[in-house]
Amino acid sequence: MDPEAPRRRTWRHWNALLHRDLGYLAVGLTLVYAISGLAVNHMADWNPTYRKQVEVRQVAPFDPALAEAELVALAQVRLGLPAPQASHQPNAESLHLLYPGGRSAKVDLPSGRTVVEGLAPRPVLYAFNRLHLNAPKGLWTWIADAYAVVLAFLALSGLLVLRGRNGFLGRGKWFVAAGAAVPLLYWLLVGMRKG
Incomplete structure (x- = not known):
């Protein structure tokens, strides 16, 4: 095999590349939604906006x-x-x-x-909360929908980045199961009773 010949890129290479680049792209929106989410979750204690x-x-x-x-x-x-x-x-x-x-x-x-x-x-939270709650509508709805699709891709592509003992089929499946169990158990034990 010629060492100077271009290597054939596998789907894992493209998955890792997309996962990395879309992850970088999603950082800003993730911080907006995370900060606003924390603020809005505690509306009983203060007015976050x-x-x-x-x-x-x-x-x-x-x-x-x-x-x-x-x-x-x-x-x-x-x-x-x-x-x-x-x-x-x-x-x-x-x-x-x-x-x-x-x-x-x-x-x-x-x-x-x-x-x-x-x-x-509130200087920053007002803007973050308006975006999080989709107050602008229109174009922002499309941006938020695209972000949701990117998050879903990041979650699924992240399952396939590593192989072997540390990959999804190794210890990863237990973390995925635990992550899925948290909302499911909460809903079954607490959420359904609250209506």
């Missing part, structure tokens, strides 16, 4: 005897806020102004002390 902003403002006291509409107009001017989506007076000494997106202003009429609350997007 927005952070709460609270600002206390002090303005001149209001006359509680004024009608609600007059109080709202006066509060807009004094606080420099736009017209609220809704307002209400829970009692004679308070005025609440409600805005879209969870923003609000709670005015203590006798003192003029106002607490303005709102939500601000």
